[in-house]
Amino acid sequence: MPRLNSSRASAESGSSEPGRSGLFVHSMPGHLVRRLQQVAVRLFAEEVNGDLTPVQFAALCAISDRPNIGQAALAALIGYDRATMGGVIDRLEQKGLVARVASAEDRRSNALVLKAAGHRMIASVKPKVEAVQKNLLAPLSEVEQRQFEAICLKLLAHHRG
Amino acid sequence: MPRLNSSRASAESGSSEPGRSGLFVHSMPGHLVRRLQQVAVRLFAEEVNGDLTPVQFAALCAISDRPNIGQAALAALIGYDRATMGGVIDRLEQKGLVARVASAEDRRSNALVLKAAGHRMIASVKPKVEAVQKNLLAPLSEVEQRQFEAICLKLLAHHRG
DNA sequence: GAATAATTGTATGTATACTTACAATAAGTG
DNA sequence: CACTTATTGTAAGTATACATACAATTATTC
Numbered sequence: 001m002p003r004l005n006s007s008r009a010s011a012e013s014g015s016s017e018p019g020r021s022g023l024f025v026h027s028m029p030g031h032l033v034r035r036l037q038q039v040a041v042r043l044f045a046e047e048v049n050g051d052l053t054p055v056q057f058a059a060l061c062a063i064s065d066r067p068n069i070g071q072a073a074l075a076a077l078i079g080y081d082r083a084t085m086g087g088v089i090d091r092l093e094q095k096g097l098v099a100r101v102a103s104a105e106d107r108r109s110n111a112l113v114l115k116a117a118g119h120r121m122i123a124s125v126k127p128k129v130e131a132v133q134k135n136l137l138a139p140l141s142e143v144e145q146r147q148f149e150a151i152c153l154k155l156l157a158h159h160r161g
Numbered sequence: 162m163p164r165l166n167s168s169r170a171s172a173e174s175g176s177s178e179p180g181r182s183g184l185f186v187h188s189m190p191g192h193l194v195r196r197l198q199q200v201a202v203r204l205f206a207e208e209v210n211g212d213l214t215p216v217q218f219a220a221l222c223a224i225s226d227r228p229n230i231g232q233a234a235l236a237a238l239i240g241y242d243r244a245t246m247g248g249v250i251d252r253l254e255q256k257g258l259v260a261r262v263a264s265a266e267d268r269r270s271n272a273l274v275l276k277a278a279g280h281r282m283i284a285s286v287k288p289k290v291e292a293v294q295k296n297l298l299a300p301l302s303e304v305e306q307r308q309f310e311a312i313c314l315k316l317l318a319h320h321r322g
Numbered sequence: 323g324a325a326t327a328a329t330t331g332t333a334t335g336t337a338t339a340c341t342t343a344c345a346a347t348a349a350g351t352g
Numbered sequence: 353c354a355c356t357t358a359t360t361g362t363a364a365g366t367a368t369a370c371a372t373a374c375a376a377t378t379a380t381t382c
Contacts, residue, residue, distance in 0.1 A: 023222065023223060023226055023238065023239075024222050024226070025218070025219045025222050025223070025239065027310075028290070028294050029201070029294050029297050029298055029309070029310065029313075030201040030202075030204075030205060030215060030293065030294060030297060031215075031219065031239075032310065032313040032314070032317065033194065033197050033198050033201050033313070034198055034201070034215065034240075035240050035313075035317050036194050036198075036313055036316060036317065037194045037195055037197075037198040038240065038339080039316065039317065039320040040190070040191040040194050040195070041191075041339085041340090041368095042340095043191075043320070044191060045340090053367065053368075054191060054192075054195065054368095055367085055368065055369095056367095057186075058186045058192065061184065061185050061186050062184060062186070065184055065185070070330075070331090071330075071331065072329075072330060072331075077184065078184075078186065078192075079195075079196050079199065080368090080369075080370095081369075081370060081371085082330075082331065082332085083331090083332080083333085083334095083369080083370070083371080083372095084367095084368065084369050084370070085331095086331065086332060086333090087367075087368075087369095088367085088368080091366095091367080106329090106330075106377075106378070107330095107376080107377060107378085108329070108330040108331065108376060108377050108378070109329090109330060109331080109377095110330085110331070129189070132191065133189050133190050133191060136190050136191060136316070136320075137190055137316075138319075139315055139316055139318075139319035139320070140312060140315065140316065144308075144312055144315070147305075147308050147312065148190070148309075148312050149188075149190065149193065151301060151305055151308065151309050151312075152190075152193040152194070152196075152197055153193070154300055154301065154305070155197060155200065155297070155298075155300055155301065156193065156196050156197065156200065157300075158299075158300035159200040159204070159297075159300070199369080199370095202338095202369085202370090203370095206370090214337065214338075215338095216337085216338065216339095217337095231360075231361090232360075232361065233359075233360060233361075241338090241339075241340095242339075242340060242341085243360075243361065243362085244339080244340070244341080244342095244361090244362075244363085245337095245338065245339050245340075246361095247361065247362060247363090248337075248338075248339095249337085249338080252336095252337080267347075267348070267359090267360075268346080268347060268348085268360095269346060269347050269348075269359070269360035269361065270347095270359090270360060270361080271360085271361070
C-alpha cells in the first residue's frame with residue numbers, strides 16, 4: 001500500500017508557511033484578549049500559589065469594601081452573573097474566609113461578611129496580586145501601560161450591556 | 162432590640178463612595194483583561210448565535226489550515242492544553258463538523274480533518290466573526306486599534322512560557 | 323389589599339480551562 | 353535489543369462562566 005499523501009508531514013507543508021504561519025485567528029482581537037487573559041491567570045496562579053483564584057480575590061476585596069453586600073450586587077459589582085458567584089462564595093465559605101449572614105432587610109438575600117481569616121488572607125495576598133499586575137505589564141513602556149489601561153477602559157465603557 | 166448597624170444600607174455608606182467607588186480591583190490590568198474577554202465572548206455569542214463557540218471556531222480554522230493535525234499540536238497552535246482540546250473536538254465531532262482519523266504515522270495520535278459540513282460552517286460563520294472583531298474595536302480610533310493590537314502582541318510575545 | 327411583576331439565591335446543564343495521573347505508543351539510549 | 357524517557361489522547365477533579373428555570377420573597381400596580 002502506498003504511503004498516504006495526506007499525513008501530518010504533508011499537511012504541514014500544505015500552508016504557505018509550515019509551522020508558524022499566521023492562521024487567521026491569531027490576528028483577531030478576540031483571540032488576543034483570550035490569550036492575554038490566560039497569561040494573567042497563569043501569572044496570578046504562579047504568584048498566589050493555591051491560596052486564591054483571581055475571582056475569589058476580587059470577591060474578597062469587594063466584600064471587604066462593602067460588608068453585608070448581597071450576592072447579586074456583588075456579582076454585578078465585579079462583573080459576573082449570580083450563578084457563578086454562588087459557587088465562588090461556596091468555596092470562600094468552605095475556606096472559612098467569608099460567611100453568609102441572613103439579611104436583616106431582605107429575607108431572600110445573604111449578607112456577605114469577611115471572617116477574620118478573610119481579612120488576613122487579603123492582607124497576605126494583596127502584595128502578591130500587586131506584583132502580578134506589575135509583572136503582567138512589565139514588557140510595556142510607561143506610555144504603553146497608560147495607553148493599554150485607557151484603551152481597556154474605553155472598550156469596557158462602550159460595551160456595557 | 163436596636164436595629165443592627167451593619168445592614169446593607171449602612172454598609173453602602175461605609176466606603177467613601179457608596180455605590181460606584183473604584184474598588185481597587187477595578188483598576189487592575191488582570192481584571193480589565195478578564196472583563197474584556199467577557200465582552201468579546203458575549204459579542205461572539207450574539208453574532209454567531211449557538212452555531213459555534215469562539216474556541217470551536219478557532220479549532221475549526223486551525224484544522225482547515227492544517228489538515229491531519231493532531232490534538233496536541235492543535236492545542237499548542239491555538240493556545241490550549243490537550244485536555245481542553247479533547248472536549249472541544251468531542252463537540253465538533255458530535256456536530257458532524259470534524260472527524261478523528263487514525264494517524265498513519267503515529268498510532269497514539271488522531272489526525273483531525275474537516276468534514277464537508279465543517280467547511281460549510283467556516284464559510285457561513287467567518288463573516289460574522291469578522292464583524293464581531295470589528296465591533297469589538299469599534300469604540301477605538303484607528304490609531305488606538307493599532308496601539309491595542311501592538312500592545313497585545315508585545316505582551317503575548319514576552320509572556321510565552 | 324389582591325394580582326402582577328421583579329428580584330434573590332439556587333439548581334441544572336453546557337462549555338471552557340487547567341492539573342494530575344494514566345495506558346499506549348514512540349523515541350532515545352546503552 | 354532492552355531500558356529509559358518522552359509524547360499522545362483520555363480520565364478525573366476543580367473552578368470559572370453563562371443560560372435557563374425555579375421557589376421564596378419583595379416591589380409594584382390596580
